[in-house]
Amino acid sequence: MSQAVLESPIQADPPSLRPLDAFAGSLSQRVHASLKEAILDLTLRPGAILRKGEVCAALGVSRSPVAEAVARLAQEALVDVVPQAGTYVARLSMEEVREGAFLREALEIAAVEMVAGRVGAEQLAQLRRNLRLQEAALVDGDIGGFHAADALFHELILSFTGHRRLPGLSRTAWVHVDRARRLLLPTPGRVDETLEEHRAILAALEARDPEAARAATRAHLRQLVTRLERLVVERPELFAGNLGLPGS
Amino acid sequence: MSQAVLESPIQADPPSLRPLDAFAGSLSQRVHASLKEAILDLTLRPGAILRKGEVCAALGVSRSPVAEAVARLAQEALVDVVPQAGTYVARLSMEEVREGAFLREALEIAAVEMVAGRVGAEQLAQLRRNLRLQEAALVDGDIGGFHAADALFHELILSFTGHRRLPGLSRTAWVHVDRARRLLLPTPGRVDETLEEHRAILAALEARDPEAARAATRAHLRQLVTRLERLVVERPELFAGNLGLPGS
DNA sequence: AGCCTGCGACATGCTAGCATGTTAGCTGCG
DNA sequence: CGCAGCTAACATGCTAGCATGTCGCAGGCT
Numbered sequence: 313m314s315q316a317v318l319e320s321p322i323q324a325d326p327p328s329l330r331p332l333d334a335f336a337g338s339l340s341q342r343v344h345a346s347l348k349e350a351i352l353d354l355t356l357r358p359g360a361i362l363r364k365g366e367v368c369a370a371l372g373v374s375r376s377p378v379a380e381a382v383a384r385l386a387q388e389a390l391v392d393v394v395p396q397a398g399t400y401v402a403r404l405s406m407e408e409v410r411e412g413a414f415l416r417e418a419l420e421i422a423a424v425e426m427v428a429g430r431v432g433a434e435q436l437a438q439l440r441r442n443l444r445l446q447e448a449a450l451v452d453g454d455i456g457g458f459h460a461a462d463a464l465f466h467e468l469i470l471s472f473t474g475h476r477r478l479p480g481l482s483r484t485a486w487v488h489v490d491r492a493r494r495l496l497l498p499t500p501g502r503v504d505e506t507l508e509e510h511r512a513i514l515a516a517l518e519a520r521d522p523e524a525a526r527a528a529t530r531a532h533l534r535q536l537v538t539r540l541e542r543l544v545v546e547r548p549e550l551f552a553g554n555l556g557l558p559g560s
Numbered sequence: 561m562s563q564a565v566l567e568s569p570i571q572a573d574p575p576s577l578r579p580l581d582a583f584a585g586s587l588s589q590r591v592h593a594s595l596k597e598a599i600l601d602l603t604l605r606p607g608a609i610l611r612k613g614e615v616c617a618a619l620g621v622s623r624s625p626v627a628e629a630v631a632r633l634a635q636e637a638l639v640d641v642v643p644q645a646g647t648y649v650a651r652l653s654m655e656e657v658r659e660g661a662f663l664r665e666a667l668e669i670a671a672v673e674m675v676a677g678r679v680g681a682e683q684l685a686q687l688r689r690n691l692r693l694q695e696a697a698l699v700d701g702d703i704g705g706f707h708a709a710d711a712l713f714h715e716l717i718l719s720f721t722g723h724r725r726l727p728g729l730s731r732t733a734w735v736h737v738d739r740a741r742r743l744l745l746p747t748p749g750r751v752d753e754t755l756e757e758h759r760a761i762l763a764a765l766e767a768r769d770p771e772a773a774r775a776a777t778r779a780h781l782r783q784l785v786t787r788l789e790r791l792v793v794e795r796p797e798l799f800a801g802n803l804g805l806p807g808s
Numbered sequence: 809a810g811c812c813t814g815c816g817a818c819a820t821g822c823t824a825g826c827a828t829g830t831t832a833g834c835t836g837c838g
Numbered sequence: 839c840g841c842a843g844c845t846a847a848c849a850t851g852c853t854a855g856c857a858t859g860t861c862g863c864a865g866g867c868t
Contacts, residue, residue, distance in 0.1 A: 338643065339822075340631065364850075374823045376624065379851080383588065383628050384635060389725070395586065396829040396850050411723040414670065475659040477637070489641030587852075611819075622853045627821080644820050644859040 329370050339373055344381035346371065350402055351390050352487055354494055360397045387498060388484050397530060404495065406544055408488040413537045415485035417530060420466065424513065424525040427472045431517050433470050439514050443467060446507055458503055465510055470515075494523055502535070507529055509535070570792060576603055577618055587621055590627035597650055599638050602742055610639060610647045611691050636732055639733065652743065652791055656736040656805050661785045663733035665778060667726060668714065672761065672773040675720045682718050694755055706751055713758055717765075740788055750783070757783070774799055 329350055332342040347367070350356045368378045382399060385391040389408060393399045402408070425433075442465045450456035456523040467479040516524035577598050595615070597606045616626045630647060633639040640648045650656070675683075690713045697705035715727040723726040754762060757780035764772035 365848095375850090376627075376822060377622075380628050380631050383632065385634070387632060393850085394830085394846095397831070398849060411725060414674075414721065414723055415667070415729070418670030419663070422662065422669070444778075461608045473662065475662060477659060479661075481663070488680075623820090624852060641820085642860085644818095645861070646819060727815075 322441040329367070332371050332478070333375075338377075340377040340384075341379040341549055343367070343373065343377050344384050346391065347381055347385060348388075348487075348517060351385070352494075354491065354493060356401045357456050358491070358495070359403045360401045362401055362455040364399065388487070390487065402488075405488070406540070409492050409537065409540060412485045412488040413533065414491070416482050417486070419482050419525050419535045420470065420529050420533060423470050423478065423479055424517065424529045427469055428520050431472060431520065435468075436514075436518060439465065439517065440469055443507075443510060443514060446510065450503055452506060462506065462510070469513075471521070482491045489540070491537060493536060496543055497539065500534050502539075505535070562670065562807060577615070580619055580621075586625075588625040588632075590617060591615070591625050592632050595629055595633060596636075596638065596735075599633070600739060600742075602739065604649045604737060606649055606739070606743070607651045608649045610649055612647065636735070638735065642671065650736075652740055653736070654788070655760065657740050657788060660733045660736040664730050664737070665781045667730050668718065668777050668781060669774050670766065671718050671721050672777045673727065673770040675717055676765050676768050676770040676773045677767065678721060679784070681711070683716075684762075685767060686716055687713065687765065691755075691758060694758065698751060698755060703751070710754065710763040717761075735787070737784060744791055745787065750787075751784070754780070 330346050330347050332339070333347040335342040337345075347356070347362075356362065362382070364378050364382065365377055368375050371378075382393065384389060386393050390402050390486070391399055392402055398555055442461055445461040446458055446465070449455075463483075470478040470482055509528065513525060513529040513532060514529050566647070578594050580587070582596050583590040583593040585593075593608075595604070604610060610630075612623055612626050612630065614625050619626075628639065630639060634641050638650050640650055650730055693709040694706055694713070696708055697703075710732075714730070718726040718730055757776065760776040761773060761780060764776050
């Protein structure tokens with residue numbers, strides 16, 4: 313299915329990676345985190361070649377931890393490893409975007425339905441504090457801060473289920489969507505509506521209404537994908553060689 | 561069945577692993593698949609130590625692919641690696657069971673809701689064929705065949721979403737639940753009810769009723785976890801961490 | 809007799825080097 | 839001038855060996 317064809321030449325790859333001392337854990341995990349961050353930040357452009365030699369030279373480690381980190385990235389569909397040929401950063405694929413969005417929607421809807429029935433006062437207070445943070449960020453025009461608070465809002469709800477690995481799974485699933493957003497929708501736009509949708513989710517949780525929480529979460533999460541789908545029609549050239557375009 | 565893997569039968573710890581030639585892909589992937597199967601089959605008992613040296617000796621490969629495979633297993637929470645100390649097969653944990661069940665329920669509910677609106681005639685025919693397979697297996701008393709068809713039934717529905725990685729994710733999530741089932745509920749029981757629940761799901765899909773499909777799927781998936789939860793109350797000693805394995 | 813300490817062995821993690829398959833470029837030919 | 843075949847470099851995957859940290863046990867001390 314996913315053939316690693318590169319129709320466009322690859323630009324030079326400056327090894328601008330974050331030093332791995334900023335992360336914790338094993339060397340492999342640190343390398344993994346550093347590479348993942350770079351891929352999400354678009355520091356490593358989609359489709360760019362990712363030479364393991366370059367990586368281990370830039371980070372000052374050997375090839376084994378790099379290989380392990382790359383294997384984990386491949387499992388997350390963030391890189392595409394062609395045996396004995398090369399490793400490439402995953403291209404923007406609407407298929408992956410749809411799948412990631414589907415996954416996150418499934419997870420978050422299940423989470424809000426569950427949380428709506430058992431949410432506590434302290435948890436609601438956390439969400440309200442986070443919402444105030446979002447408002448403050450918008451007032452200050454701090455888009456980055458708003459996005460950080462946005463992510464935290466969703467992670468809070470997921471963590472309220474009591475399942476520890478859920479936030480990480482959701483984040484991994486969302487990576488492809490977020491990458492498409494950063495690359496294709498640089499304009500802030502819709503932050504006010506986003507805040508309003510967060511308020512709706514919180515209101516549903518405060519009312520302990522699973523149905524309303526589900527509807528609000530679904531509507532909220534589908535906004536971004538809808539905009540991206542629109543972009544597929546309007547500017548298909550951005551999704552080169554991915555969404556089953558006729559090619560010839 | 562060539563089991564010439566054992567060059568020296570005098571081994572204190574016989575890690576009876578399936579020969580990796582039965583799998584496809586890279587060596588690491590094959591090792592990963594073999595170990596995962598052994599863990600799911602309870603061939604590798606929960607809490608048992610998993611020496612990498614033993615593994616690479618039993619499979620005839622070096623330590624790098626084994627290390628990579630074990631890393632992936634750790635990412636799936638199937639093994640617990642203690643740095644410079646040892647690797648252990650994950651113990652049965654009701655937390656993991658609950659989380660895996662939650663995850664699979666979220667995925668499958670989202671899937672049936674989506675599929676109910678777009679299911680085609682050929683897909684319905686596939687599900688009906690699978691259901692006949694289940695019936696035949698029950699008539700023959702082939703419990704293993706029934707479970708295989710059961711798994712395929714769910715994978716079919718997931719694959720109908722068009723998302724390729726969904727079945728694998730669901731399977732990984734379900735591993736902990738299935739492991740608990742195999743160890744704690746060896747009695748077949750409830751196969752007739754299971755078949756009936758599958759019929760209900762199929763009926764909802766035939767009627768293109770997302771609500772009914774969701775309800776049927778949820779009821780179906782929660783049966784097993786409910787039984788396990790009951791076991792936690794009735795026989796808590798089974799979940800007291802170490803699951804009564806005679807290991808040294 | 810019980811506890812603490814020091815030592816031995818082990819298991820993992822990392823580093824360096826070799827085999828294998830692919831890809832790109834070049835040369836020769838039609 | 840275009841295409842096919844070949845050659846050479848390259849990137850990954852694997853194999854072997856070394857450093858690091860931990861766990862268990864024996865011995866001595868209180």
